[in-house]
Amino acid sequence: DGGITQSPKYLFRKEGQNVTLSCEQNLNHDAMYWYRQDPGQGLRLIYYSQIVNDFQKGDIAEGYSVSREKKESFPLTVTSAQKNPTAFYLCATWTGGTEAFFGQGTRLTVV
């Protein structure tokens, strides 16, 4: 089935550690997005990519980095510079049409 796969579902990070969240899609969509969601909050855009080898900062990019080496993959790295990384992270694709498609999310917790 076509869709977006995020892994892992749960991730624990120690202080000062970098962690990478995986996002893979087989929808053949060009644009991919990373959102952060805090409890009871909406979706805040971290980074997005329209094509391979190109990506743009969203509203809250500080402390995060991404790469887009393949159309299917858009991993997000949460660096030690992100001081409050505990949140729910959602990867999405959108073709500019009616519907955005989301992965099941990764819940990141700092321990």
Add this chain to the structure above:
Amino acid sequence: GQSLEQPSEVTAVEGAIVQINCTYQTSGFYGLSWYQQHDGGAPTFLSYNALDGLEETGRFSSFLSRSDSYGYLLLQELQMKDSASYFCAVNDGAGANNLFFGTGTRLTVIP
């Protein structure tokens, strides 16, 4: 900047009808969409309005008034499983960075 406003919480009785409003201020407008998100899950697409009027999909309907920059999601015959957060989103242009989400409305359905 872009802004979308929704009520933060709504409570309704099982079997009743509830309306969730969304007002928006964006630089452009292509369409208004609605998403449902259960706790810990991915947002899933419900409906999309590009033109004024009512779109009906089963128990859910969505309305748009472009002149008022306003839309709403109407849920009929509420069921307990409808308890979730509901987000409106505006597509304000043709580029990849043109999808903006509201902060969400948490709907609680009570017996």
